[in-house]
Amino acid sequence: MDTVVVHDIDSEDDKLELKAQIDLSQSIPTGTDKSPTTLEWILQGLPEKWKNWVVRFVFTMIMIVFFGLVIYGGPLALMMTTLIVQVKCFQEIINIGYAVYRIHGLPWFRSLSWYFLVTSNYFFYGENLVDYFGVAINRTDLLRWLVTYHRFISFCLYCGGFVWFVLSLVKKYYMKQFSLFAWTHVALLIVVTQSYLIIKNIFEGLIWFIVPVSMIICNDIMAYVFGFFFGKTPLIKLSPKKTWEGFIGGGISTVIFGCLISYFICQFPYFVCPIEYSESLGRMTMECEPSALFRPAEYNLPGCFSGLSIIGIPSSITIYPFVLHSLSLSIFSSVIGPFGGFFASGFKRAFKIKDFGDVIPGHGGIMDRFDCQFLMATFVNVYISSFIQTDSPQKLLAQVLYLKPEQQVQFFTLLKESLENRNVLEPVVIIN
Secondary structure, eight states: OOOOOOOSSSOTHHHHHHOOOOGGGGTTOTTTTOHHHHHHHHHTTEEEEEEHHHHHHHHHHHHHHHHHHHHHHHHHHHHHHHHHHHHHHHHHHHHHHHHTTTOOOOOOOOHHHHHHHHHHHHHHHHHHHHHHHHHTTTTTTTHHHHHHHHHHHHHHHHHHHHHHHHTTTOOOGGHHHHHHHHHHHHHHHHHHHHHHHHHHHTOOOOOHHHHHHHHHHHHHHHHHHHHHHHSSSSEEEEEEEEEEHHHHHOOOOOOOHHHHHHHHTTTHHHHHHEEEETTTEEEEOOOOOOOOOGSSSEEEOOOGGGGGGGGGOEEEEEEOOHHHHHHHHHHHHHHHHHHHHHHHHHHHHHHTOOOSSBBBBHHHHHHHHHHHHHHHHHHHHHHHHIIIOOHHHHHHHHHTTSSSSOOOOHHHHHHHHHHHHSSSSOOOOOOO
């Protein structure tokens, strides 16, 4: 038998792999079984299974209360919380990448990772500012310049990071450095892009944030409860503790919960009005006349129900249209949403770690709690743009204001002619 001789080793650390595999679970903090000392002392007499259940329940309730307080704090509090969660999730993913390749002396990896995070946030959050604050920003010459060349500045910042990465390459670490470069960009795709979409959903109305997030929380809790008490049939090998009983029970509970919370929230303009900049008030406002989506409408029941009118069942129902849309959201959060968690489970199993971190006792890291939320945020944004959204006058006006004066005049003339041709405006007759 021929002997395989390794002549070229990309990294000095690769030599360790020829001798032994390092278990990453020893180098990355995991926190599913971690609980405060006081709580540990109170629960010391319980079996391990019930102890974990109580710890998980206690901190689930704490997170729900915190979620309620953030909502009460308004859009700004929600956006700041989203940014903090984004940064923490990115940190957990990057720490795993750093541990995977075991290059503690690798030059500039951490600095470059955070630089790309800042650059990505500058681009995406700048896009939001242009969309929603364009009219206000247009009043200041400096901000107008930053907005006009926002994408060019963002590209220049990225190019700076790209050049920095190339200059940091070290002969013995080429493969490791390019792997970590790809790792960083995947983390940015997962975390930053999704948080950007969450912010866009918030601007469409708090209901587009509260309802989907609540559905994922409900599905996660009820799937755990049904699985804990009734689970017997394994669902997927990636996550052995998940069961069909939990999956189905959580799905049915989420659909019911989604309809109830949607019906309740639709009654409050504070939750359904989009967040827009008011030029007359000089600030962001959430006051509006609710759109038809959030006003009760009458729907006729299918013909098969017509015979039931003799027993008191009406032939039509009056309901908020958004409640019907919430069915799509709840079905997605119940059927597809959990696969975000399965994906995260597969990721953790690939690197032999239990959790992404140890921030939340009974749950693990921040990423462990938000793996399904990011997938849901993308669906909500796509759903809004596909079936709900039309560009608001404020967004269109912001774009028009960044045109050159002669282009603005041309736009005005074309719009005026179009309105007159459709008899929306009376033609102006000039008398000499």
